[in-house]
Amino acid sequence: MAADGGHHPEHAPRFAERAPDALNNPQLRRNFRRAMDGLMAKRAAQFPDPAYWAELRARGAAVKARALAKLPDLLERLETNLTANGVQVHWAETTEEANAIVLGILQQAGARTVIKGKSMVSEEMHLNAHLERHGITAVESDLGEYIIQLAGETPSHIVMPCIHKNKAEISDLFAEKIPDQPRTDDVDELTAAARRVLRERFANADAGISGVNFAVAETGTLVLIENEGNGRLSTTLPPLHIAVTGIEKVVEFLDDVPPLLALLTRSATGQPITTYVNMISGPRKAGEKDGPTAVHLVLLDAGRSRVYQDVELADTLRCIRCAACMNHCPVYTRVGGHTYNAIYPGPIGKILTPQLQGLDAAGDQPHASTLCNACAEVCPVKIPIPDLLVRLRREAVRPTETPATHLPVVKDGGAERSWKESLVWAGWRLVYTRPLLYRMVTRALAWGGNWVPASAPLMRDWTKARARPRFKPRTLHDLARERGYLNEVPK
Amino acid sequence: MTAATPPTVTAPAKPDTVYFFGTCLVDMLYPEAGLAGMDLLRHAGVRVIFPEGQSCCGQPARNSGYMEEARAVARAQLDAFPGDIPIVVPSGSCAGMMKTHYPHLFEGDPDQPRAIAFAARVHELTAFLVNVLGVTLEDKGAPVTVTWHPSCHSLREMGVVEEPKALLRQLANVTLVENKRERECCGFGGTFAVRQAAVSTAMVSDKLASVRETGAGTLLSGDCGCLMNIGGHAEKVGDGTRCRHIAEFLMERCHGG
Amino acid sequence: MSTASNTARANILGRLKAAPGRPGPDLPPWTPPTYADKLARFRQMAEANHAEIHDVTASNWPQRLATLLNNRGLRNLMIAPGTPRGDALVQAAAQGVPLPPLVPYDQSVEALKDALVHQVDAGLTGTRGAIAETGTLILWPTAQEPRLLSLLPPLHIAVLEEDTLHDTLAAAVRDQGWAAAGMPTNALLISGPSKTSDIEQTLAYGVHGPKELIILLVKKGE
Numbered sequence: 001m002a003a004d005g006g007h008h009p010e011h012a013p014r015f016a017e018r019a020p021d022a023l024n025n026p027q028l029r030r031n032f033r034r035a036m037d038g039l040m041a042k043r044a045a046q047f048p049d050p051a052y053w054a055e056l057r058a059r060g061a062a063v064k065a066r067a068l069a070k071l072p073d074l075l076e077r078l079e080t081n082l083t084a085n086g087v088q089v090h091w092a093e094t095t096e097e098a099n100a101i102v103l104g105i106l107q108q109a110g111a112r113t114v115i116k117g118k119s120m121v122s123e124e125m126h127l128n129a130h131l132e133r134h135g136i137t138a139v140e141s142d143l144g145e146y147i148i149q150l151a152g153e154t155p156s157h158i159v160m161p162c163i164h165k166n167k168a169e170i171s172d173l174f175a176e177k178i179p180d181q182p183r184t185d186d187v188d189e190l191t192a193a194a195r196r197v198l199r200e201r202f203a204n205a206d207a208g209i210s211g212v213n214f215a216v217a218e219t220g221t222l223v224l225i226e227n228e229g230n231g232r233l234s235t236t237l238p239p240l241h242i243a244v245t246g247i248e249k250v251v252e253f254l255d256d257v258p259p260l261l262a263l264l265t266r267s268a269t270g271q272p273i274t275t276y277v278n279m280i281s282g283p284r285k286a287g288e289k290d291g292p293t294a295v296h297l298v299l300l301d302a303g304r305s306r307v308y309q310d311v312e313l314a315d316t317l318r319c320i321r322c323a324a325c326m327n328h329c330p331v332y333t334r335v336g337g338h339t340y341n342a343i344y345p346g347p348i349g350k351i352l353t354p355q356l357q358g359l360d361a362a363g364d365q366p367h368a369s370t371l372c373n374a375c376a377e378v379c380p381v382k383i384p385i386p387d388l389l390v391r392l393r394r395e396a397v398r399p400t401e402t403p404a405t406h407l408p409v410v411k412d413g414g415a416e417r418s419w420k421e422s423l424v425w426a427g428w429r430l431v432y433t434r435p436l437l438y439r440m441v442t443r444a445l446a447w448g449g450n451w452v453p454a455s456a457p458l459m460r461d462w463t464k465a466r467a468r469p470r471f472k473p474r475t476l477h478d479l480a481r482e483r484g485y486l487n488e489v490p491k
Numbered sequence: 492m493t494a495a496t497p498p499t500v501t502a503p504a505k506p507d508t509v510y511f512f513g514t515c516l517v518d519m520l521y522p523e524a525g526l527a528g529m530d531l532l533r534h535a536g537v538r539v540i541f542p543e544g545q546s547c548c549g550q551p552a553r554n555s556g557y558m559e560e561a562r563a564v565a566r567a568q569l570d571a572f573p574g575d576i577p578i579v580v581p582s583g584s585c586a587g588m589m590k591t592h593y594p595h596l597f598e599g600d601p602d603q604p605r606a607i608a609f610a611a612r613v614h615e616l617t618a619f620l621v622n623v624l625g626v627t628l629e630d631k632g633a634p635v636t637v638t639w640h641p642s643c644h645s646l647r648e649m650g651v652v653e654e655p656k657a658l659l660r661q662l663a664n665v666t667l668v669e670n671k672r673e674r675e676c677c678g679f680g681g682t683f684a685v686r687q688a689a690v691s692t693a694m695v696s697d698k699l700a701s702v703r704e705t706g707a708g709t710l711l712s713g714d715c716g717c718l719m720n721i722g723g724h725a726e727k728v729g730d731g732t733r734c735r736h737i738a739e740f741l742m743e744r745c746h747g748g
Numbered sequence: 749m750s751t752a753s754n755t756a757r758a759n760i761l762g763r764l765k766a767a768p769g770r771p772g773p774d775l776p777p778w779t780p781p782t783y784a785d786k787l788a789r790f791r792q793m794a795e796a797n798h799a800e801i802h803d804v805t806a807s808n809w810p811q812r813l814a815t816l817l818n819n820r821g822l823r824n825l826m827i828a829p830g831t832p833r834g835d836a837l838v839q840a841a842a843q844g845v846p847l848p849p850l851v852p853y854d855q856s857v858e859a860l861k862d863a864l865v866h867q868v869d870a871g872l873t874g875t876r877g878a879i880a881e882t883g884t885l886i887l888w889p890t891a892q893e894p895r896l897l898s899l900l901p902p903l904h905i906a907v908l909e910e911d912t913l914h915d916t917l918a919a920a921v922r923d924q925g926w927a928a929a930g931m932p933t934n935a936l937l938i939s940g941p942s943k944t945s946d947i948e949q950t951l952a953y954g955v956h957g958p959k960e961l962i963i964l965l966v967k968k969g970e
């Protein structure tokens with residue numbers, strides 16, 4: 001029943017084709033297993049009381065759901081209050097537009113070097129490459145992001161971007177890329193080396209760029225969380241700060257932040273709180289001695305307003321990017337982030353990427369799941385990820401339309417359509433809705449099913465790692481009758 | 492979240508009649524497990540009806556995105572199990588489909604009220620034996636060590652955590668050893684096993700390794716999908732672990748099969 | 749805002765407003781924890797965050813600080829002149845308390861950048877209270893007490909009055925009336941020194957901000 005995929009001539013290798021690379025890399029497998037086991041245990045230790053977890057999470061989910069219900073209104077309120085606070089707000093429909101806005105601000109300020117705090121939205125924009133093309137150097141300052149930037153890689157995890165690398169690999173990388181840096185096994189020394197290099201970058205940066213965790217409409221406040229202090233430095237030391245964020249990050253009230261914060265840090269890294277919670281409500285005021293003199297916020301859509309059109313799929317936008325779903329995902333744990341070939345890996349990526357990039361590019365992703373529900377069990381804002389995976393599987397084969405626009409609800413809806421597969425399900429439906437036919441077919445299989453050749457399409461893949469299933473000579477229908485179980489269905 | 496969430500005991504009055512929904516997988520590949528499930532119910536003193544009209548819960552089509560087909564087959568089950576008799580299912584996954592997904596599957600369909608009422612009648616077999624029938628078991632078998640594999644849907648859709656273990660602990664000569672990774676998926680996932688064959692293989696091989704680590708020679712589960720996967724893999728790699736449905740195991744030990 | 753941004757704004761808001769309406773749920777009740785002994789909880793959590801806590805009094809703390817810093821060989825200690833804490837230290841130093849040389853944060857960051865980035869060994873700030881649940885300090889930097897004072901020096905010393913403890917962040921936001929008062933340019937929650945576990949999930953301190961956080965806990969009525 002595998003989709004034939006024949007109409008994707010140019011597509012990048014799909015998930016199933018990419019997975020073996022990671023699966024056959026024992027070092028990578030060990031790195032991920034170890035890391036994910038640790039993160040799961042740390043998270044579990046933060047929620048010892050199931051009743052309190054249920055209460056907190058219900059609150060967090062409702063806060064985000066309420067914010068989404070009022071999304072356009074809250075965005076306008078956020079803009080009004082940020083503007084009153086002196087923050088300049090920009091809107092971008094696409095990542096290209098967002099890049100142009102950021103570049104324009106930097107060029108106007110004559111900025112040559114930029115220091116960056118961790119931001120998945122800037123990854124989504126491929127901002128660094130864009131700035132580089134225009135002669136502006138962007139240096140990542142989160143240690144994990146710095147490491148992968150040095151290595152010329154992309155994040156493999158949305159919270160811990162270099163989780164796929166071990167100490168030895170990082171030591172080699174530093175020795176190669178940082179002048180006068182010896183190889184060392186000592187994490188403190190590696191960390192100190194990064195501090196040394198990045199301090200200078202901070203001191204000389206013309207601008208800082210960051211993401212946003214929560215944007216509070218009521219007060220016009222940008223909330224950023226982090227452990228390292230690089231986020232605070234990026235948003236405080238350079239004279240110019242540009243924050244980029246998705247439109248779904250807005251919440252209504254300041255009171256909405258505490259429950260979400262409590263959920264986010266506990267779910268993400270098993271910390272009751274991060275070292276820093278940095279709440280920015282404006283540029284440096286007259287008389288203040290530090291802080292950027294100009295603060296900008298770029299609000300990025302990039303497909304989110306389309307996700308918003310469908311009330312069920314819009315649950316995706318509740319996400320607070322804690323990564324608990326990937327930490328608990330048995331698939332992610334085995335293949336790591338790069339196999340997804342997407343900005344957002346893991347369960348959240350499997351529902352978000354197809355919606356933002358379209359089912360043509362990522363229609364196979366919703367199938368990279370056993371629907372085991374481990375993600376839904378831990379998601380702090382109760383996103384029904386497995387249900388949305390199934391919904392997207394549907395949109396990939398039998399798209400629904402947005403009534404107003406007559407466009408498929410999800411971009412490239414129907415991209416995975418295959419007449420062979422439709423035919424199989426039509427046949428299945430025919431048999432399984434007609435009891436008599438069903439009993440005839442199952443009896444036939446009981447008699448001859450075991451002669452299905454091992455080379456038959458599904459059997460071939462199944463038996464690579466497993467013995468073939470064996471049809472029994474008599475079905476349960478037969479045995480039930482023989483053993484005298486009633487078939488008297490009361491009317 | 493702690494793994495040991497106590498089962499929510501709603502303790503409905505003990506019914507005198509139940510329906511048995513065998514599931515399509517059991518029907519063709521594990522009929523003896525289904526039969527054992529019915530026998531256990533009969534031994535507990537309830538009348539068991541096995542409606543001939545039953546086929547499949549519809550999950551395979553739903554999980555593939557073919558909602559109309561899934562709904563058509565689900566509707567056939569609504570027809571096959573009329574009235575308000577409890578429906579007992581020897582699979583957490585099929586039970587989960589019927590209990591947690593039927594209402595949504597029938598959204599906007601005139602049959603939705605029927606689907607909702609149907610969903611409310613669905614019980615996973617071990618949870619029904621423990622929470623509704625309150626069965627007591629007497630072990631007549633030789634000493635054996637077993638480990639338990641909960642299916643993802645029995646755990647996380649049906650909330651069946653402790654019930655099967657409670658049944659096993661009633662058996663004097665059975666030692667239950669816990670698998671440290673029992674909550675992790677075995678990698679079956681229906682078509683996932685063939686669509687994502689490589690990942691699925693990695694998952695099932697890790698699962699089998701974790702089973703082996705328990706030292707138990709027998710793996711019990713309440714879901715034949717998992718059994719087909721783990722047992723099939725064990726057989727393929729020449730691992731001697733026996734993989735069996737819990738109903739069959741219980742029948743054999745308490746009532747001689 | 750540019751024309752392009754204006755168009756984007758209109759299009760995004762237009763799409764969002766045209767989308768089917770959905771009811772916003774009422775918020776279910778949530779009772780954040782409370783602590784019979786806030787101080788004990790704060791201590792436990794702050795120490796778990798790798799902060800060092802010293803009990804002091806309103807009168808003896810400069811002396812205590814001098815003793816604490818005695819063996820550290822600090823080249824200097826940066827303070828915020830014009831704040832009660834900063835001024836108290838200046839006064840103490842003038843009276844002969846053996847503090848490290850005090851450096852005032854009395855100019856803009858542009859003028860002080862090199863010193864701040866490379867030369868200052870420690871910075872001292874007050875706090876606006878603390879949170880027991882998580883062992884967190886609340887700082888609202890001001891014109892007198894700038895933001896970087898708690899960030900650039902490798903050692904951050906924070907003075908906390910015992911009677912400003914709140915159970916949780918939710919309680920602090922509510923009781924201190926944050927939303928109504930209007931938020932400052934920058935409000936900070938600080939829970940321990942700067943840290944990272946990006947390399948093999950091994951904790952390392954001081955990756956960008958302070959390597960150490962010392963909390964001087966001013967006991968009341970002493």
Ligand code: SF4
Nearest residue numbers: 319320322323325379
């Ligand atoms: S989907 Fe849920 S669990 Fe996953 S990152 Fe988002 S909030 Fe966290």
